[in-house]
Amino acid sequence: xxxxxxxxxxPQVTQSVLGFNWxxxxxxxxxxxxxxxxxxxxxxxxSCLNENNVVLSTRALDRMIAFDPASGVLRCESGVSLExxxxxxxxxxxxxxxxxxxxxxxxxGAIANDVHGKNHHRAGTFGRHVRAFELLRSxxxxxxxSERSDGGLxxxxxxxxxxxxxxTWAEIQLRPILNPFIEMESIKFRSLExxxxxxxxxxxxxxxxxxxxxxxxxGSAFGRGIFMRGNHSRSENDKTxxxxxxxxxxxxxxxxxxxLNRLSVKAFNTLYYGKQVARxxxxxxxxxxxxxxxxxxxxWNRIYGKNGLVQFQCVVPVQGGHQAIREILATIxxxxxxxxxxVLKEFGAISSPGILSFPRPGVTLxxxxxxxxxxxLALLQRLDQMVAQAGGAMYPAKDALMRAENFKSYYPRxxxxxxxxxxxxxxxxxxxxxx
Amino acid sequence: MKIAVxxxxxxxxxxxxxxxxxxxxEFLLAGRSADRLEAVKGDLTVHGAQTVVVCCxxxxxxxxxxxxxxxxxxxxxxxxxxxxxxxxxxxxxxxxTDFLQAQNAINTNFLSVVSLLTELAKRMETRHSGTLAVISxxxxxxxxxxxxxxxxxxxxxxIYLAGLRNRxxxxxxxxxxxxxxxVDTPMTAAIKKGPLFVKPAVLGAGIVxxxxxxSDVAYLPWFWMPIMWIIRSIPEGVFKRMRL
Numbered sequence: 054x055x056x057x058x059x060x061x062x063x064p065q066v067t068q069s070v071l072g073f074n075w076x077x078x079x080x081x082x083x084x085x086x087x088x089x090x091x092x093x094x095x096x097x098x099x100s101c102l103n104e105n106n107v108v109l110s111t112r113a114l115d116r117m118i119a120f121d122p123a124s125g126v127l128r129c130e131s132g133v134s135l136e137x138x139x140x141x142x143x144x145x146x147x148x149x150x151x152x153x154x155x156x157x158x159x160x161x162g163a164i165a166n167d168v169h170g171k172n173h174h175r176a177g178t179f180g181r182h183v184r185a186f187e188l189l190r191s192x193x194x195x196x197x198x199s200e201r202s203d204g205g206l207x208x209x210x211x212x213x214x215x216x217x218x219x220x221t222w223a224e225i226q227l228r229p230i231l232n233p234f235i236e237m238e239s240i241k242f243r244s245l246e247x248x249x250x251x252x253x254x255x256x257x258x259x260x261x262x263x264x265x266x267x268x269x270x271x272g273s274a275f276g277r278g279i280f281m282r283g284n285h286s287r288s289e290n291d292k293t294x295x296x297x298x299x300x301x302x303x304x305x306x307x308x309x310x311x312x313l314n315r316l317s318v319k320a321f322n323t324l325y326y327g328k329q330v331a332r333x334x335x336x337x338x339x340x341x342x343x344x345x346x347x348x349x350x351x352x353w354n355r356i357y358g359k360n361g362l363v364q365f366q367c368v369v370p371v372q373g374g375h376q377a378i379r380e381i382l383a384t385i386x387x388x389x390x391x392x393x394x395x396v397l398k399e400f401g402a403i404s405s406p407g408i409l410s411f412p413r414p415g416v417t418l419x420x421x422x423x424x425x426x427x428x429x430l431a432l433l434q435r436l437d438q439m440v441a442q443a444g445g446a447m448y449p450a451k452d453a454l455m456r457a458e459n460f461k462s463y464y465p466r467x468x469x470x471x472x473x474x475x476x477x478x479x480x481x482x483x484x485x486x487x488x
Numbered sequence: 489m490k491i492a493v494x495x496x497x498x499x500x501x502x503x504x505x506x507x508x509x510x511x512x513x514e515f516l517l518a519g520r521s522a523d524r525l526e527a528v529k530g531d532l533t534v535h536g537a538q539t540v541v542v543c544c545x546x547x548x549x550x551x552x553x554x555x556x557x558x559x560x561x562x563x564x565x566x567x568x569x570x571x572x573x574x575x576x577x578x579x580x581x582x583x584x585t586d587f588l589q590a591q592n593a594i595n596t597n598f599l600s601v602v603s604l605l606t607e608l609a610k611r612m613e614t615r616h617s618g619t620l621a622v623i624s625x626x627x628x629x630x631x632x633x634x635x636x637x638x639x640x641x642x643x644x645x646x647i648y649l650a651g652l653r654n655r656x657x658x659x660x661x662x663x664x665x666x667x668x669x670x671v672d673t674p675m676t677a678a679i680k681k682g683p684l685f686v687k688p689a690v691l692g693a694g695i696v697x698x699x700x701x702x703s704d705v706a707y708l709p710w711f712w713m714p715i716m717w718i719i720r721s722i723p724e725g726v727f728k729r730m731r732l
């Protein structure tokens with residue numbers, strides 16, 4: 054299998070792969086071809102691809118440079134994964150300031166996509182915690198960027214989809230923890246109204262909030278789900294608590310296309326909602342299953358078969374009512390194409406330094422669709438239009454389809470960003486949306 | 489533990505060293521590029537290494553080997569463990585017609601390693617302790633048309649190590665022959681990757697485990713042992729007709 058395609062495996066492209074293995078190396082000079090730095094290919098669509106051109110893999114650029122256990126400042130190469138950081142930092146009492154739903158992403162990728170997590174309402178995006186990084190440009194210059202020095206390039210690179218240069222190293226401020234456990238609660242909700250109510254109540258007292266949403270059921274079950282919220286444990290006893298071992302499953306091969314169908318997805322959603330009997334449940338869990346439930350199943354994208362999946366993530370404003378998200382969800386339910394991984398969360402108001410950053414105040418919905426050709430594409434195009442009409446935005450890291458004109462309305466500062474794009478760097482996504 | 493690594497910037501060596509660093513090891517890192525050695529030094533220090541001393545040198549120059557080892561032991565103390573991890577993969581097609589290519593491959597992969605081992609064995613023998621872990625290859629188990637120059641160098645090395653192990657066993661010194669299969673490293677960047685390729689981290693963990701166990705020969709990953717057993721068992725009359 055080609056290891057350098059995106060996580061959704063749609064689209065699949067022809068491109069050449071070169072390694073960028075040492076931070077002191079020069080960028081390759083290629084006549085007539087553009088390059089794009091690429092980490093672990095956890096972007097779903099085409100933002101990490103460079104069709105008919107070259108990707109520069111940073112997977113061997115995985116060295117730590119310096120870590121101060123007193124201040125929690127870590128400097129590392131850009132191909133270091135969040136998993137490596139956790140393995141190093143958690144035993145010393147530090148945690149990622151922001152983490153997405155998988156730890157198998159690189160630091161470079163986390164900056165380039167300005168990733169967010171369950172604590173967006175408290176901590177903002179990943180980019181806010183990046184103190185500095187070095188950017189290697191195709192003219193051979195090396196720019197150390199921070200808010201104070203080369204601030205324009207700093208702001209363009211955070212959320213800049215790898216287009217402004219190759220990030221060689223970054224310095225991140227970690228956040229302190231007392232122990233690796235999370236005090237969590239899960240609460241069932243029966244409607245979107247109830248979700249918004251619990252969400253508003255939770256944002257004050259909980260650092261992490263997120264909900265699983267049933268995107269299949271209609272009628273009285275429309276908009277039901279399970280709200281999860283948590284805080285880092287402050288218990289002294291948890292310092293010495295035994296860390297549970299974790300078995301990893303691997304999906305060894307592509308599932309056949311019929312494995313995921315309306316019936317199996319419906320059954321999953323009903324069982325998942327029903328597995329928690331009580332309305333509210335409290336527990337204390339190790340951080341790994343709380344933040345990264347899917348990482349326990351390696352290569353889970355194979356469940357979607359060889360045609361892959363397309364992911365959809367939007368944010369729409371909630372000021373003035375929940376009509377937009379209700380209509381989007383109704384369209385998804387009516388299509389009958391949704392699968393089991395649907396997530397709903399309210400973003401906070403903390404802004405990112407990134408010019409092209411995705412998170413903004415509103416509610417974000419994220420889910421997968423098995424790729425079934427025309428009808429899947431038609432649904433996503435319709436959703437794209439609905440998001441644009443609602444004044445929302447789609448997330449480039451999850452996207453394979455947004456229209457160029459919609460991209461420009463989602464990211465009104467795109468022309469300002471384009472000034473910072475390196476002339477030798479490009480991506481399939483960028484060529485598609487900047488037309 | 490005091491560890492000397494020759495070819496310390498190899499992806500496999502880095503992966504093994506990271507684990508030893510977590511145990512608080514002390515390192516002498518020898519390699520060609522000062523910049524890269526510094527990058528590895530930083531990484532191992534963050535991972536918990538007590539001391540890291542770098543030695544920038546060209547290991548194909550055997551005349552300096554004794555001096556490098558002498559200085560290394562003076563810097564961090566007598567080595568408990570030595571990992572020899574450097575190597576070069578020649579272009580087989582070129583090496584078939586250009587003797588210089590073949591000579592370079594055999595010098596680097598075999599003769600220069602013999603030179604290091606000669607000096608290291610003398611020292612460990614008198615101390616009656618230590619482990620010599622050397623990366624050979626499954627390619628050295630049988631000559632194949634696609635890769636026999638590299639294979640011959642590694643095959644020679646494997647035989648040398650077997651003899652050295654036999655000799656040093658009686659002196660309390662361990663010799664470990666590491667035989668990796670396909671590894672996804674910069675050395676194999678030009679090769680199309682199949683399902684048998686593994687990440688350097690898998691090899692690194694395997695080396696640490698083999699050293700801990702005091703193994704003699706370690707195929708990494710393990711499945712190469714039965715594969716190579718079958719390949720070695722094919723009669724030559726049949727083997728020569730195959731396209732391997």
